[in-house]
Amino acid sequence: MSHATPAPSAPRPASPIASARGLRKVYGDGPAAVVALDDVDVDFARGALTAIMGPSGSGKSTLMHCMAGLDRPTSGRAVVDGQEIGGLSEKHLTRLRRTRLGFVFQAFNLVPTLTARENITLPVDLARGRLDEDWFEEVVDAVGLGHRLDHRPAELSGGQQQRVACARALITRPSVVFADEPTGNLDSVSSAEVLGFLRRSVDRLGQSVVMVTHDPATAAYADRVLFLADGRFVRDLEAPTADSVIEALRTLSAPQVPAGAGGVR
Numbered sequence: 035m036s037h038a039t040p041a042p043s044a045p046r047p048a049s050p051i052a053s054a055r056g057l058r059k060v061y062g063d064g065p066a067a068v069v070a071l072d073d074v075d076v077d078f079a080r081g082a083l084t085a086i087m088g089p090s091g092s093g094k095s096t097l098m099h100c101m102a103g104l105d106r107p108t109s110g111r112a113v114v115d116g117q118e119i120g121g122l123s124e125k126h127l128t129r130l131r132r133t134r135l136g137f138v139f140q141a142f143n144l145v146p147t148l149t150a151r152e153n154i155t156l157p158v159d160l161a162r163g164r165l166d167e168d169w170f171e172e173v174v175d176a177v178g179l180g181h182r183l184d185h186r187p188a189e190l191s192g193g194q195q196q197r198v199a200c201a202r203a204l205i206t207r208p209s210v211v212f213a214d215e216p217t218g219n220l221d222s223v224s225s226a227e228v229l230g231f232l233r234r235s236v237d238r239l240g241q242s243v244v245m246v247t248h249d250p251a252t253a254a255y256a257d258r259v260l261f262l263a264d265g266r267f268v269r270d271l272e273a274p275t276a277d278s279v280i281e282a283l284r285t286l287s288a289p290q291v292p293a294g295a296g297g298v299r
């Protein structure tokens with residue numbers, strides 16, 4: 035069953051895997067300044083798939099980038115797995131991104147000259163770590179690419195390439211995976227493959243995933259959907275279905291009736 039909770043971004047009981055407090059991001063200054071994030075407070079649950087939705091320009095990518103240390107907030111705090119991002123030097127941020135965060139982008143961003151296997155293990159190689167073979171097997175099994183590991187990206191379908199990108203995001207057993215429109219370039223069959231994998235990575239492998247999407251059917255794979263508008267969270271939905279997401283989007287985009295308007299005197 036789906037239901038909306040009254041307080042959109044109220045802290046959740048279990049310890050969150052990532053959170054923001056008073057997160058504010060202003061691009062530019064003076065009259066041209068754009069407030070992309072307007073004092074955001076949010077908790078992302080551990081071991082869950084959370085979707086972020088909102089109109090174009092509402093701040094979704096900015097939030098992901100600030101949470102992942104790809105961009106610095108103007109003020110406020112972003113914490114991932116107990117680590118405050120703002121206090122880290124560039125060197126430590128790079129290390130954190132390589133070892134504790136996973137990324138999936140709309141454009142798969144695979145290295146064309148490497149095989150699927152080499153693309154998947156790249157973050158471990160870059161961090162000069164040791165590959166956990168058991169975990170590699172588990173991830174490859176969940177992603178369903180066992181027979182394609184020696185292929186290069188050009189020899190794979192879009193959906194298969196994105197599944198390689200998902201496996202690469204998970205190979206370091208990150209604290210959290212940030213996925214920005216992971217199915218934006220895929221047809222519906224390939225989207226279902228990728229989303230099925232992200233779902234299994236949470237259910238079977240215990241990972242935590244935060245995913246930006248515009249698509250209600252994609253958001254329905256999540257445990258919770260958070261809605262951003264003008265740099266603020268305005269609503270959330272637990273156990274979403276495509277229909278409940280569409281309904282929430284409809285409500286949010288409906289013109290607001292001013293208090294007292296339409297009253298009979």
Ligand SMILES: Nc1ncnc2c1ncn2[C@@H]1O[C@H](COP(=O)(O)OP(=O)(O)OP(=O)(O)O)[C@@H](O)[C@H]1O
Nearest residue numbers: 061062068070088089090091092093094095096097
């Ligand atoms: N580098 C930048 N310089 C100036 N303004 C920016 C920059 N990046 C984003 N913005 C502005 O900040 C606001 C939020 O942008 P953001 O990309 O986070 O939105 P979004 O919800 O991800 O949009 P979309 O769905 O179109 O990707 C927008 O008004 C955007 O124009």
